[in-house]
Amino acid sequence: MTVQLTSLLEHVLDGEPEAGDAVDEIFRRADRLRRRRTRALLAAGLAAVVVIVVAGWLLTTTLMPAAGPDVKTTPATAGAVTAPPAVADRVLALLAPVAAEKKMDLAPRPPERGDGWRQYSVTDRDGKPRGTLEVAVYAVRDDLCFPVTAAPGSCAKTEWAPAGIEYVRYDDDQDPGWQVHETIARRISDGRTVVVMATGERDAGRPSDGKPGLTGAQVEKVATDKRLFDAFGPDEKCPGPAADACPVFKVPVPAGQID
Known part of the structure; x- marks a missing residue:
């Protein structure tokens, strides 16, 4: 290797960690990337659940008939005559x-x-x-x-x-x-x-x-x-x-x- 080439290459690895630290850095970066992906998946799942709930509520309120007013029953008065419902007289x-x-x-x-x-x-x-x-x-x-x-x-x-x-x-x-x-x-x-x-x-x-x-x-x-x-x-x-x-x-x- 010539003196000129050596002079060029000696600055290539400037700023890079030592070889022993490089392996740890790779694992740290992979771990951060995994956590980011996990958070992204959880956020997407939560958004999907919210969309399903909202869509279900909208379908229910749109398609199901509204509940009618409460029906008030009046107790039968004394002496009232009624036929059995199964056999109307x-x-x-x-x-x-x-x-x-x-x-x-x-x-x-x-x-x-x-x-x-x-x-x-x-x-x-x-x-x-x-x-x-x-x-x-x-x-x-x-x-x-x-x-x-x-x-x-x-x-x-x-x-x-x-x-x-x-x-x-x-x-x-x-x-x-x-x-x-x-x-x-x-x-x-x-x-x-x-x-x-x-x-x-x-x-x-x-x-x-x-x-x-x-x-x-x-x-x-x-x-x-x-x-x-x-x-x-x-x-x-x-x-x-x-x-x-x-x-x-x-x-x-x-x-x-x-x-």
């Missing part, structure tokens, strides 16, 4: 307001109901029994001969209500053991016939105790209401007065005219 829903006009309450009375008929207990607001309210629907062929209680085999003169409904009202408060307010009504358009009968407590002893809970006028009002004919199912009908499943009315629909 449209007949009871129609009759209960009429009974309430006289401060009477209705409740299903066992056996309660069947094909084409319903039966309810009547009580006053003090819970005292005031008899029974029975309702039935029949399919009647041709013209109905409304019975005359005093003349079997004769046909009674009918009264007329709106919507083409003819009816006859039967009231009997002379029998202390079975006082009755009853109305038979027939819809001319299809012959469908309903019977509504309110009775007092049977064999009550005193006539005042056996008085029906509903008046004759109320029974007539219900029986001639066109909504009552449709409150029963379209295929419901009582087979006839002799059937065990149908109510026993004081003035029955003539069996020979029931379809």
